[in-house]
Ligand code: FES
C-alpha cells in the first residue's frame with residue numbers, strides 16, 4: 388500500500404525512463420580498471436567540494452587537501468583580495484611539497500602571508516606568484532614569474548568551495564550544479580558555524596557507502612535500534628517510503644516527511660532524547676531561520692522533514708527542516724577503500740543546554756553511522772567474492788542508488804569512448 | 814586548553830571538581846569529566862556496563878539541574894567547575910547510548926569500524 392502518491396508512471400524509477408528497472412552489477416565497486424577510469428572520468432572532471440568558506444576566514448587562511456585519487460595535494464587559500472584560490476601543493480623549483488606540518492601526507496591548515504618552501508626557501512604569494520628565489524642570479528635564462536604555483540580551477544557556491552582538476556572544465560560550477568541544487572541559493576548555510584567534524588577510513592568502495600546514505604529502505608532493519616523497543620516491531624512492519632524523489636542531471640535528492648520529533652509520544656523516544664530535547668533527528672528547539680528557505684522542498688510535500696541532496700559525484704548536503712544540516716564527502720583511496728568525511732552544522736549554541744542538545748545529535752549520528760560502516764565493509768568483502776559476478780535487483784525506494792551507479796557509468800563510458808577515439812585518430 | 818581533572822591535580826586545587834550542589838556526582842568526576850569526544854568514547858569502550866550503569870543511574874536524573882546550573886553562565890565563559898559539569902553531561906549522553914540502546918559498550922554491528930570526531934566546539 389502506497390503511503391504517498393507516486394508519479395503518473397506508477398513508480399519513481401519509471402518516471403525517469405533512462406534509468407531502466409533492470410538488474411545491476413556492482414563490478415564498478417570492485418574492479419581496479421573501473422576505479423582507474425572513474426578517477427579520470429569522474430573525479431578529475433567533476434567539480435568537487437573541498438570545504439566551506441569558513442575554513443579560510445581571512446586573507447592568508449589556508450587548508451591543504453590530500454586528493455589520493457589524483458595523487459595530488461591542494462592548497463586552498465584566501466588571497467589578499469578575498470578570493471578563494473586553489474593550487475597544487477608543489478614547489479616549482481624541484482617539486483617539493485610546500486605546505487605540511489606534522490607529516491607530508493597529513494592535511495593541515497593555518498594562516499600566512501607567503502608560502503615558503505622548506506627545501507631551498509622559494510616563496511610564493513597568496514595568488515600563487517613566485518616572488519622570491521634564493522640566489523636567483525645562479526639560475527640560467529631565468530624568469531621567476533613563469534614559475535608560480537600551478538593553479539587549479541576553484542569556485543564558490545553558497546559558501547561551499549569547489550575545485551575542478553580538469554584543464555578546462557566543460558561547465559562552470561553553477562551550470563554543473565544545475566537548477567535543483569542551486570535553488571538552495573540563499574539558504575542560511577553561513578549562519579551554521581558550530582561544527583562537529585568526523586573522519587573515517589572505511590574498507591569499502593566510496594559508492595557503496597554513499598548508497599547507504601541515499602536510501603532509507605535499510606533504516607528500519609539495519610538501524611532497528613533507531614526506534615525504541617516499544618515501536619520497533621511497528622516500524623519494521625511499515626518499512627520505509629519516501630514522499631519525493633527527484634533527479635537533475637547527475638544529481639539527485641530524496642525528501643522525507645513527518646511530524647517534528649518534539650511532538651512524538653514519550654515512548655517513541657529514548658530517555659536521553661527527552662532529557663536533552665535532541666537526538667538522532669537533531670535538536671528539537673529550532674533556530675529562527677525565517678520563512679523564506681528556498682529550494683529545500685522541491686517536491687512541495689506537506690510536513691517535509693529532511694531534504695537529502697546528493698551532489699555528483701561525492702557530496703551529500705542533508706538539510707533538516709528543524710534548521711541544521713549535514714555534509715558528507717566520500718573520497719576514493721583505492722578501488723575498495725575510501726575516506727569518509729561527515730560534518731554536522733548548527734547555528735552556534737548560546738548556552739549549555741543548546742550545546743548539550745547538539746552534543747546528543749552528534750553522538751547519536753556517530754552511533755548509527757558506525758552500523759553503516761561496519762556493515763558496508765562486509766558488503767565490500769562479499770562483492771569481491773566470485774558469487775558477486777552476477778546482477779542484483781533494486782527497488783523503487785532505491786532509485787537514487789540506481790541513479791548514482793548509472794551516472795558514474797555514463798561518465799566512465801563517455802571517457803572510454805573519447806579515449807578509444809583518440810587512439811584511433813593517433 | 815582546559816584539561817579538567819589534570820589541571821586541578823597539578824595546581825593542587827581543592828579536591829572537589831564539581832560545583833557543591835553536585836557533590837553526590839563527585840565520585841564520577843575523575844573518570845568522566847573529559848573535555849573531548851574521543852576521550853569520552855574511549856572511556857566508554859574501556860568501561861564495563863556495571864560501571865556505566867552506576868554513573869548513568871546517578872547522573873541521568875540530574876541532567877536538567879546540571880544544565881540549568883551551567884545556563885546561568887555564558888557558554889564561552891563557564892567557570893572551571895561548571896565546565897566540568899557540562900563535560901559530565903556530555904559523558905552522560907555518551908554512556909546513555911550503551912545503557913539505553915545497545916546494552917553493551919560497543920555499537921551493535923559496528924564491527925571494528927571507527928569514526929573519529931576530529932573537530933568540535935569547546936566546551
Ligand atoms: S624544491 Fe622548493 S625551493 Fe627547492
Ligand SMILES: [Fe+2]
Pocket residue numbers: 599600605606609610755759
Ligand atoms: Fe544507514
